[in-house]
Amino acid sequence: MRIDRTHKAWLVASLAIFGVALLVYAAYRVPFASGSMGGTAAGLAFGSIGFAFMIFAALLGARKRMPVYRFGPAQTWMRGHLWLGLLSLPIILFHSGFRYGHGLTAWLMTLLIIVVLSGVFGAVLQHYMPRVMTREVTMETIYEEIGHVRAQLLEEAEELIKHGAGVEKKAEVEGGEPDSSETAVAVMDEIAPLRNFYERELKPFLEKPGARGAALGDAAQARSAFAQLRTLVPASLHTTVEDLEGICEEERQLTLQSHLHLWLHSWLLLHIPLSLALILLGAIHAVMALRY
């Protein structure tokens, strides 16, 4: 979600909650400066509020899985997730009196820090990456369709090579050359650079676009390779070369889209499981602390 002016109300509310919490902490912390904060009334209040914020933030996942339920617009939940999730860290720090603790509490604190930091990292990515993707990947397709589109590109390139041979032969015949075996050999010679380029460079790139060292994966190198190819083939094949260059560009865009898509979503692989672990261990901590 983009963090823009529409977040102003949430920012103000969060700062207000933080300010009040800080005042309360300062007021209560001084009398109990030497002892533990968690077991005091204020400490329990901080713990409860912080845990409630964490639960609310975690419920976003459930909300997303039930899109038809009218529990409020999903974007409101997302804003709450971002700001209350972020607030949970200082509130829990107030709850612990800035002590890291031992055993379960240490685990909890570690998890909370990782979850909040990964969340901030994700929020930053989701703030910037959509714009980068929109700007850089002009031929964007649906992510799940990328494999299918790649297969189509390869097929298209194969067709162009076959068609290129046909075009060259036709040009020779129209040029008045007899359609003899000698002409055929001449035609084969002229399209040989195109075929070689396809077999050695383009086909491997289209088959394994992510492979290291693929020259065509780099836009500048690809431009130079295609410019060189143009000098080796007759003018009648320049359109084919241009089309192949277009396919190559689309392939690079698909690769870039895949990478950006991974950046946009892969952090969730860390954030979500750790968040669930945090909620579970937080609940155990609350029960144990209240009971014992």
Place this chain on the structure above:
Amino acid sequence: MLFEELKTIQRQSDGTPVAAEDLLRLPVFKDISPQFLKKNANATVWRHFKRGDIVCREGEFGSTAFYILEGRASVALATPIAHVKAQGRPSGFLARLTSKLTSRLSPRQEDRREEEADRRSIPIDAPVDLAYDHPVAGLGPGELFGEMTCLNYYPRSATVRAETDCTMLEMLRNVLDVLQKSKPFRAQLDETYRRRALDSHLRDVTLFRGLHQDFIDRLRDRVELMRFAPGQVICKQGDPADSFYLVRLGFVKVSENYPGGELVLAYLSRGDYFGEIGLLGGGTRTAACSALDHVELVRISAEDFREMMDRYPEVRSGLERAARERQDSNQQRLHMVRSVPLESFLAQGLMEAQSLLVLDLAKCTRCDACVTACADSHDGVTRLVREGLRFENFLVATSCRQCRDPLCMVGCPVGAIRRRNSLEVIIEDWCIGCGLCAKNCPYGNINMHSFAAQAEDHEHPGQKKAVVQKKATTCDLCTEHAEPSCVYACPHDAAHRVEPRDFFAGTLGQRVGKTGSART
């Protein structure tokens, strides 16, 4: 027996080509050249059906027409006469929270939609129309059905079943084409039409329901039946208005010119009418009409039209009101089109849309929550795809955009898809689920929704069996809710339903003005 000549013809087995000599003995083939029939020896075959046999089924594609020589057949629609309605649970706080939409079939008696056609009959590819309340009719000797399928390769519009043992001629397009030009054959078809269908066509025009039978009987002999080839101009914008037309067969494109191009106002199909605005107004045609395919029209002359207006003041006032409304909405549309400077949007058919789903790609994380929400809201069938045209950082997602040239409306064998005055597409209750509109939509915005239904079991006559039938649907903007599910479920504030004129001409238009041009 209608064809006494049949007694002298040696009938061959089912599927055998009919000999040219045998065809020439039939009165309808008398004008056809024997050489043509000999050259096209395999283009007409004998078809024999036993009582209860199915001749053709609605929705199936075909390329032939049938001419009944002997016996009687029934023509009927097996599809439930109802439209797809997305419905939430009953009202109440909890119900609103869990308001999953379910798609169900709803007849117009239960759910009357805005501007839904008030037709009493359903147009089909036969010399008769079917009553809306009981879509079954009979066909007999001398009647032709399947013309539109044969001439234009549209799907069969209805199911035809032999009610008695039947003998028919099944013919290909080349034979039907030549037959259409034969005077005796045309005369017979025209006579059948005047006798059987003209009444229902006239009475299907809501405003003509007040006409007395004697006037219709008088019109029956006075109307002119006209034919137009594909692409032929019926009338031009600005031509003098000299007649009123009813569409008997085929599709008529109605369009208006404006400085930036052409706006298709409608595709009219069997049972629709046009020409009243010119006759009632300034005496000139306000729009151009042309035949999209093989078109047959019923022409009522200006003189008869005026007589009708004089004799039936209530018809006149109704027509005048309807013409005013149609003109106003046309003017609004043209104004809308003219006032927008972004030609590229027009070219993509976006500007005329009533509502578009726009994704702000600068905010969208490509999580597909909108697509999932749409599918979850509509029985697992999504009506939008997160792909489409891009303008700057906005993606116009694939969901019905009510195009300037609504190709989805071309070819519907029962004329069940049309647009409201607002340009929004409406699919009428008698959609037979053939899927042609979904195939024709260039943006893939029409979905076929499957439903369980009870249909007659052809293997066990008289019994019914559960079958899966389809109906076409388009995005309904989740009308049950204040906000469409796709927008409601977007966690990133990226999905918006927008009124395109304000959005593109205002928000984006200003930006485009500053930066030079829109990127498509």
